[in-house]
Each structure stands twice: as structure tokens, then as C-alpha cells.
Amino acid sequence: MSNAVLEAIRTRRMVRALTDAPVPREQVEQILESARWAPSAGNRRLHRFVAIQDPVTLRLLRMVSPGMFQRPRAVIAICIDGQRARSFGMSPTARGLYVDVGTAAQTMLLAAHSIGLGAGVVTSFSRAAVSVVLNLPTGFSPEMFICLGFPAARQPPAIRPRTPVTWQILSHWERFP
Amino acid sequence: MESTMVLTEDEALELLAFLVTAARTQLDEAAEYGPLRLLTAAGRLADFMTGRASPATQQLLTGPLRALPDAALRSVDPAKYSTELDAVCEAVGEHLVNHFGGGAR
Numbered sequence: 001m002s003n004a005v006l007e008a009i010r011t012r013r014m015v016r017a018l019t020d021a022p023v024p025r026e027q028v029e030q031i032l033e034s035a036r037w038a039p040s041a042g043n044r045r046l047h048r049f050v051a052i053q054d055p056v057t058l059r060l061l062r063m064v065s066p067g068m069f070q071r072p073r074a075v076i077a078i079c080i081d082g083q084r085a086r087s088f089g090m091s092p093t094a095r096g097l098y099v100d101v102g103t104a105a106q107t108m109l110l111a112a113h114s115i116g117l118g119a120g121v122v123t124s125f126s127r128a129a130v131s132v133v134l135n136l137p138t139g140f141s142p143e144m145f146i147c148l149g150f151p152a153a154r155q156p157p158a159i160r161p162r163t164p165v166t167w168q169i170l171s172h173w174e175r176f177p
Numbered sequence: 178m179e180s181t182m183v184l185t186e187d188e189a190l191e192l193l194a195f196l197v198t199a200a201r202t203q204l205d206e207a208a209e210y211g212p213l214r215l216l217t218a219a220g221r222l223a224d225f226m227t228g229r230a231s232p233a234t235q236q237l238l239t240g241p242l243r244a245l246p247d248a249a250l251r252s253v254d255p256a257k258y259s260t261e262l263d264a265v266c267e268a269v270g271e272h273l274v275n276h277f278g279g280g281a282r
Contacts, residue, residue, distance in 0.1 A: 063191050066199035066214050124206060126198035160253050 015118025018149030023074040034111035038104040050077040067124025072147035083139035118151035183226040241268030
């Protein structure tokens with residue numbers, strides 16, 4: 001029996017080449033809605049998302065993001081709200097906060113894939129410069145971009161792992177031998 | 178030799194921002210990203226210059242500089258990546274000598 005979730009997990013790819021077609025706002029909202037359901041430690045919701053569709057802001061973000069090879073038509077910036085973290089007695093650099101960046105990101109990547117959008121993550125950007133471009137409040141730290149658009153027909157070659165990857169290679173039962 | 182302006186202020190600013198922010202991000206990133214960032218900057222500069230440079234430089238931009246090895250190659254075949262990068266560097270060197278007229282040939 002086919003399983004739509006497993007199939008989506010298997011077929012999702014980092015999409016690095018996007019067309020010029022604009023992403024409808026409704027689709028961006030669908031992805032943001034999916035992130036609302038992402039796992040969040042203690043359901044504390046210490047992250048905030050900034051959705052960007054303005055072409056000038058997108059251009060500026062790309063200028064200060066050396067890792068952004070694609071030209072996205074929309075970006076969702078995942079930010080840690082450091083002040084909110086402190087209100088729970090947490091350091092703004094606590095590991096758990098970064099785990100939740102990952103769970104939100106993966107949820108949004110799968111959501112984008114499921115509605116026909118291409119998506120890729122970018123973490124190589126200047127947090128200082130991005131904070132200025134997005135006018136982030138004090139204590140906010142941008143940690144990851146989800147770059148969105150419609151996949152181009154031709155994609156750059158995938159980055160292959162140095163050795164073949166299977167779940168057996170990545171996993172051990174009970175304890176390491 | 179009179180030199181031609183090949184960048185607008187906007188384009189120069191874009192490159193400047195890329196280089197400065199890449200210096201910062203590189204502090205936290207894998208070392209193998211270093212050459213990748215430099216080649217990305219070179220590629221963007223070449224894109225800006227194309228159409229404005231002299232015919233000879235144009236040939237460099239649209240020829241050897243289009244043959245920059247793909248970043249993915251570095252992880253699967255580092256030796257080939259080096260060889261291909263050497264070939265591009267050689268072409269750049271040749272062009273510099275021809276453009277500036279230096280060196281005995």
C-alpha cells in the first residue's frame with residue numbers, strides 16, 4: 001500500500017534552480033501553517049518566521065547570503081526569539097533551540113514539496129547583515145532560510161555522498177559494537 | 178592601455194557584500210566552502226563583465242571561466258577538481274600575459 005508521507009519524504013530534494021514564476025502568497029501561507037504544527041520542545045514556540053516576497057528584499061538577502069545560489073521567489077527566515085527563550089530560563093544559544101529550527105525547516109520543506117514547490121535551505125549568510133535587512137527586533141537571531149520557488153527543468157548536479165548511504169550504515173541496534 | 182568600466186555601482190556593491198559576508202560565514206563553515214565561495218564570486222563577476230569587456234577578455238569569460246569545475250566534484254573526485262581548477266587558472270594566466278603584455282614569450 002502506498003504511503004503518501006513516506007513517498008513525500010523519499011522524493012523531496014533540495015531544489016537549487018528555480019523558475020521566475022512568482023509563488024502565490026496562499027502557498028507561502030500554507031507552508032507557514034505547516035510550521036505551526038512542527039514539533040517544538042515543550043511546545044514553547046521560541047521561533048518566529050519572516051516571509052519575504054518583495055523582490056528588493058529578496059535581492060538584498062541574496063547579496064549577504066554567500067550560500068544562496070538559487071534566486072528564490074520567496075524566502076521564509078526561521079529566527080530564534082532570544083528574549084522569549086530567556087523568559088523560559090533558557091540561553092538563546094541552547095542546543096534545543098537549534099533542534100527546533102531543524103524540525104520547523106523539515107516540516108516546511110515537506111509541505112513545499114507536497115504542494116508542488118521547490119525548496120532549499122540556506123544557512124550561509126551574515127546574521128548581522130540579515131538582521132538589518134529584515135529589521136529584526138533586538139534578541140532575534142536569523143538561523144535558516146527556506147528558499148521557495150517553482151523548480152526549473154534543469155537542476156545542478158546533486159552533491160553525492162562520499163560513500164553510498166543506507167539506513168543500515170547510519171544506524172545501530174541497541175548500542176555500538 | 179585604456180581600461181573599460183565593466184561594473185555598475187549596484188553590481189560592485191553586490192559583489193562587495195558577497196565577499197564581506199562570505200568572509201564572516203567562512204569562520205563557521207567547513208573549510209571546503211572556501212574555494213566554492215571564491216569561485217561563486219568569480220562567476221558573478223564574470224556574469225557582470227560579460228558584454229562590456231574587451232573581445233579578448235570576453236573570450237576568457239565565456240570560454241575557460243564557464244568551465245569552472247562544479248562544486249559537487251570536489252567531494253567525489255578532489256584530484257579532478259584540482260586539475261580542472263588548474264586548467265582555468267592557466268587560462269587566466271595566459272589571458273593576463275596577453276592583456277597586460279608581461280613576460281617573455
